[in-house]
Amino acid sequence: MQERVKSPKFDVVGTRPVRPDGADKVTGRAKYGADHAVAGQLVGKVLRSPHAHARIKSIDTSAAAALSGVKAIVTRDDFAEQSSEFVPAGEMLVNYRDVLRNVMARRKHCSRGIRWLRLPPRRRQSLARR
Amino acid sequence: MKHHVTTTVNGDEVEYLCDTEQTLLDCLRDELGLTGAKEGCGSGDCGACSVMLDGRLVCSCLVLGVEANGKKVDTIEGMAKGEKLHPLQRKFLEHAALQCGICTPGVLVAAKALLEKNPNPTETEVRYWLAGNLCRCTGYDKIIRAVMDTAAEMRGA
Numbered sequence: 001m002q003e004r005v006k007s008p009k010f011d012v013v014g015t016r017p018v019r020p021d022g023a024d025k026v027t028g029r030a031k032y033g034a035d036h037a038v039a040g041q042l043v044g045k046v047l048r049s050p051h052a053h054a055r056i057k058s059i060d061t062s063a064a065a066a067l068s069g070v071k072a073i074v075t076r077d078d079f080a081e082q083s084s085e086f087v088p089a090g091e092m093l094v095n096y097r098d099v100l101r102n103v104m105a106r107r108k109h110c111s112r113g114i115r116w117l118r119l120p121p122r123r124r125q126s127l128a129r130r
Numbered sequence: 131m132k133h134h135v136t137t138t139v140n141g142d143e144v145e146y147l148c149d150t151e152q153t154l155l156d157c158l159r160d161e162l163g164l165t166g167a168k169e170g171c172g173s174g175d176c177g178a179c180s181v182m183l184d185g186r187l188v189c190s191c192l193v194l195g196v197e198a199n200g201k202k203v204d205t206i207e208g209m210a211k212g213e214k215l216h217p218l219q220r221k222f223l224e225h226a227a228l229q230c231g232i233c234t235p236g237v238l239v240a241a242k243a244l245l246e247k248n249p250n251p252t253e254t255e256v257r258y259w260l261a262g263n264l265c266r267c268t269g270y271d272k273i274i275r276a277v278m279d280t281a282a283e284m285r286g287a
Contacts, residue, residue: 018223025231026219026238028166028206035165 137198140208148195157195166206177263180236187243206235225276229267
């Protein structure tokens, strides 16, 4: 006669444990990346395109550089050797160089200075790849 | 020029200095170190920064820091009384109504505001009330169940 298969006993599988990080998460104590602050920390701010599809005509960083506490500004020109995969350089990019302008500063800043040529939105990925 | 703001946060009187354009969310997180409220979108779509301002549920990313002057702010940090969790927090753990936890503080603050206003909400009312709190992990069902269960328990208590 075939022996009956014993139902295995598991310590974890089939139980409903309360997640170990749960209490910290429901009380707001859990620390995520953006929640950490150390002395002298620099804050990075990314300025992204407000348009669905556009060509960058120019980037003027002088206003951002003039703000107090600004330590560094990074634009696409700092990545000239990086190839642009989807669309030509200077258009709205979807790779590493789509970081249009990073401002590193002691405090959070947001300012303008990019001139855009707005283009009709590209709906299909295949079009955007050309 | 910095503004000197005096306000009450979770029952404690606090002061901070802030710029004109600084949001209440920035002030809570950067000036007061209360990082429970999260910045998800910064445009009032996601609800992760929800706090109570004079008893009204607001997105703190849409409120200026200076607007809190002389008002009462309640955040997720004030929800548990010491180590004793609020029933909502307990039920969220029981029902596994959270995963990554980024939306959770905002959802809890919003759900608490709902139960204070309406202790006996229908599922539809809960879903509509929490429509301004986006969650990409749970699929919402567990959140709704946790809130409904909490409401039933608090009515019974």
